[in-house]
Amino acid sequence: MSAPTLSSPTPTRRHAADAPATANGLLLRALGRRRRLVVPGLVLMTLWQLCEALVPIAIGVIVDVAIIPLDAWALLWSVLGLIVLFTVLSLGYRFGARLSNRALQEEAHDLRVEATRVPLTRRRAMDSASSGDVLSVCSADADVAALVFRQVALGGSALIGIVGISVYLLWTDLLVGLIVLIGVPLSLVLVALPSRAISRHSTAQQAAIGMASSRATDIMTGLRVLKAGGGERWAAEQYRDASRLAADAGIVTAERSGRVQGIGSLGMAAVLALVLLAAGYRVLAGEMEIGTLISVVGVAVFFEEPVRLITAMVSIFARSHGAAQRLVDLQASAPVDDSGTEVPAGSHLQIRALQLPDGRELDLEVSAGEVVALVADQPAAADALTLAMAGHSDEADAVLVGGHKRSTLLPAIADHLVVVPHRVDLFVGTIRSNIAMRHDGADQSGADRDGRSDGARYDGDGASHDDDDLISDEVLRASAVAEIVEHLPDGLDHVVREGGRNLSGGQRQRIALARALHADPDVLVLHEPTSSVDAVTEWEIAQAVRRLRASRPGQTTLIVTSSPPFLATADRVVHLPRSGQIQSGSHLELRELSATYRTAVDR
DSSP: OOOOEEEOOOOOOOOOOOSOOSHHHHHHHHHHHTHHHHHHHHHHHHHHHHHHHHHHHHHHHHIIIIITTTOHHHHHHHHHHHHHHHHHHHHHHHHHHHHHHHHHHHHHHHHHHHHHHHHHHSTTTTTTSOHHHHHHIIIIIHHHHTTHHHIIIIIIHHHHHHHHHHHHHHHHOHHHHHHHHHHHHHHHHHHHTTHHHHHHHHHHHHHHHHHHHHHHHHHHHTHHHHHHTTOHHHHHHHHHHHHHHHHHHHHHHHHHHHHHHHHHHHHHHHHHHHHHHHHHHHHHTTOSOHHHHHHHHHHHHHTHHHHHHHHHHHHHHHHHHHHHHHHHHHHHTSOOOTTOOBOOSSSOEEEEEEEOTTSOEEEEEEOTTOEEEEEESSHHHHHHHHHHHHTOSGGGGGEEETTEEGGGBOSOOTTTEEEEOSSOOOOSEEHHHHHHTOOOHHHHHOOOOSSOOTTOEEOTTSOEEOGGGOOOHHHHHHTTHHHHHTTSTTGGGOEEOGGGTTSOHHHHHHHHHHHHHHHOOSEEEEESTTTTSOHHHHHHHHHHHHHHHHTSTTOEEEEEOOOHHHHHHSSEEEEEOSSSOOEEEOHHHHHHHOHHHHHHHHO
């Protein structure tokens, strides 16, 4: 075992890219993997649009062949034809919309899962973003990006409908057809020009919504503290400001979208007026039948509907594009390790040239089976070490576990390495589920314990639990969770609310410690695991953790703490001062030799 040292910095970093790299690429990928639903949906929605356009044409034909000649049989067949036309129209929309909405919902689900996987499995995903912002990207932005399927279904069918109507108008009257072919594209160009600005404003709106969500999350997390300290008004003002920014961003986006729709409506009104003037001139000149006039006017009036749809789809696409860009930014915010396939060979822990915030580098070695306590005078140094151990910093390559770099290890290595941060995170469920990390429906309710599947067993409280849910008495005693559950009517099945709001800080820390001990890893790293626990219980926990880890031969434990009980029970204590050389020895030796160490552990 080599002595820990500090040296001059020589930092290294590694990043990799992930695909799709652009918002357009993400949207195209979404359409590609749902093409079995998109293509038939688009066909059926196009059939609906063409049938809608055929309605005024059919009425004009009926006027010419049945009403003006007073032909009863022709009128009867015409009515039957209209019934068939409306039936096809209705069924086309019904099943086309169903397929398109199914594609939208399936893709939204996949995007939510993909986005959520990034912070769960990647190191340092959106480090600079708040949890509320990440939540907004993983939920709201995924749903908005999936609206691209609605754009394809409605906008695509409307565009094809416009082409079909234009062909009919050209065939009916060349002048009317030319007015449509020139006027409609010009209107669409005017509509498309502001789309980039709408996309930018929509992205800003989603970001503002994320900030408001983050502020609400912070307030709800610390609600008890705010009420105890009389901070309700301050919290309300903070959220009101964040919500106002989101509302202002939404108003700007809505204003730009409304402007686009106004331009589209104005352009179509001009085209419609020209069509009516040209068709009226043809009738007065005797060059067009009354029924044909009715068809042309009806088609021209109907023309506004597909153009309105396309106009609306331009605004929605801008929003989808902005949301897709935020999803791409999330994917690009974390490095991707292509070589994360290694499994630690043993529990030997090495730290080589780990760069600390003050520019120094740390070298430390912990042998298999050793319990080492690290005292860091600077909290930032302790945070840097635990982040590197967890693989959440660029310095992960400085950590070797069982001979392999931390950044090359398999993502799921809880059997080999568990790093417990100082901040405790508990989840909705029960005490049992928060320790065993199994959050199925039975765990959360703790009610229906009869009729379990084969392999279920009963532990001390008489309830049935799967093998993976069983928590040893040693773990419960070592973490002092046994003292908690013996006073609760439901024991380990006591309900835990969001973030552990119904538990004290000390109780939350004990449950988090029990979770780490239950995982039984080869290498365990704890960061101030008992800072909220009373002194007597802290001594009991320190001694019990030492006994439990020592009973598993070869298991390594590193505890980043200034707690005297853990320091006294450690095999070796490493002191990382604010300046000067690192010191190593027993707790008593360092107290006698170093005044800075005494100051660090006595404060």
